[in-house]
Amino acid sequence: MKRRAALSSLSVIAGGSLLLPPVLSGCETADHPYALFNRGDTQLLNDIAETIIPETPGSPGAKAANVGGFIQRYVTNCFSPIDQKIFLDGFANLKAEIDKNFGKRFTSLSSAEKVDVVRGLENQRTEHQRNAIPGTPPNFYHLLKSTILFGYFTSEQGATTALRYVPVPGEQKGIIPYNGEKAWAL
Amino acid sequence: MENTFDVIVIGSGISGGWAAKEFCEKGMKTLVLERGRDVKHLEDYPTALKNPWDFEHRNQMPHQVREANPIVSRCYAFGEATEHFFLKDTEHPYIQEKPFDWIRGYQVGGKSLLWARQVQRWSKFDFEMPARDGFGAEWPISYDDLAEWYSHVETFVGISGNKDGLETLPDGEFLPPWEMNAVEKHIQSAIKENYKDRYPIIGRCAHLTEPKEVHLEQGRGQCQARNLCERGCPFGGYFSSNSSTIPWAEKTGNLTLQPDSVVHSIIYDEALGKAKGVRVINRLTKETTEYFARVIFLNASTLNSNLILLNSRSERFPNGLGNDSGLLGKYIAFHNYRGEISATYKGHEDTYYFGRRPTAVMLPNFRNVYQNDMPFKGGYQIHFTATRKSWQRGIASDQFGVDFKESISKPGDWSIYMMAQAETVPKEKSHVRLSTTEVDEWGIPQLITSVDYDKNDELLLQDFFKQGSDMLEKAGCENITTRDTGQAPGLDIHEMGGVRMGPDPETSLLNKWNQLHACNNVFVTDGACMSSTGSHNPSLTFMALTARAANFAVVEMKKGAL
Structure with a gap:
């Protein structure tokens, strides 16, 4: 009975106007949709992000989640001007440092070199x-x-593979045994 | 006569919805005026089923929006998922003589869509303490006057809770309670063992843990433990006017719900010696219309109810309707939410929890309960939760790479968050009044807020920091850190008073039935009517007072006395 009531509520929504809108990721496929960033920054940010959150068995990394695209959108729209300046200056410095130290782009560095950069x-x-x-x-x-x-952890890839995403738990339990499983996403 | 009803209810939020339900059920033709747009249950919850990644900024607000709307941006529930239910600062300006974060929801359902849904009954101590200890007005009613109305409201709303048998937090009509986790239970036991006067309980909240017939009849279903409530619930799992009282009232055929209706003032008939209707300005066209009724219920939200009465000026009431005492707009108080304590706990790492519980552990007030034995007035209720740390702990870590990712993908150590919800003393100087120079878009004077903390709040805050820290220490917690958020009054969204109830017309505005002493067909039953703030959550009391007053009004109307 409870479940039926719940399902009927859902079907009202499905029949109405609440179907999910098209996913918003479309704009990230443009080469450089944000004036503060350059063509190529998506790849660079994705590669740095992948070094921090790499692909692991059963779970794509930050690059597959296009965290690089998200960073540009988030820095552009949500950062305060102060943080934005710190970010953009730091990012420009980082690019210059990599160029100076390696003479090539981050993407072309070996895994060990990438780790060195992030460790730095x-x-x-x-x-x-x-x-x-x-x-x-x-x-x-x-x-x-x-x-x-x-x-990453709020992306579909991160929330559903690195964590356990249960959009509709249906019930709550105060105590369950824990044996090393992944955390809940929300 | 055109535009004439039995009853006009101003406002469709948590108390206005209850007035509508009670009057419509009793056969009264009822007009509900709502200043905002219509929001229909299910149909108008555009974000209810969205995933975090469906939001452009993952539910964070763009900087420009925050910059343009600093007040609403400070509210914890304001984000991409909910912004359509919050009033932006610029849409209805007010003047802060002292900082006051006025958080508003202008739509059908008002803030009942957005509320935090914690519903503790007030105890007799909440009602008696202010007069007993000399820091507030005497309430004209006692707990016993309200008990049956608490039950009436609880049964219909659907409230999860445990029968705890506490004098300081009376039991009600409960659906099954939510569960504490292992660390919360541990802290609960430690507090009970160490303090004879302290009994932490699982919070009581307006969620259907096990719907009964009356809830299914409302079209509502079981709470799914998603805890995304402020978007509007697609399951009707929590109580709002939209999911419950308004559709219920509509089913009677007696309800006329009129959105986009900004109430300018209540019209006083000098010859009849009572109110005859209200003057409404259409939000969009700015056209003025008058509506008439035998009885008017004012449920526009605490400060807006004050504003409407202050702006209802007549020959008889040059300073605002019912304002013979000169106290209209005064004695505004709120809940002090400045105190937070965080801590960590080692142990119980072999346990976790499932589902997102929409409540916390609550410790009913234990200060000044039987007598004023503290160096401050009033009490405070403590809320706390224990959770296992999330991926966010990875930000401060100096690690990265495969092991780092796998480590922060798992639940971390337990962390404790504790906060106080503290009573504040209603003071004459804490007031709202109308601007004599600034008006809003509808030509209505802007409200000036002049509400502040005082020394009592500081003393009480220090007591919470000490007691909260001691309790956590006795429970074996570590890294206990106190924090004064320094937030302005108002952000608690528990503002109350200004049109307070009381036995004496010289010192209050409303009688024990929530009627204006000086104009008895106008009732105020939202937060504005509160003589004091208590230390427990107020919305349930607003609802119970409203149902009680509406049923009284119906009896009086049938007798021809109103």
């Missing part, structure tokens, strides 16, 4: 935070990593 960014952040007093603006990589993790 982690170290810079640690250094930045060691010296930070309250009110110190965030470090570029901190913003980048936050947005990568947010973008």
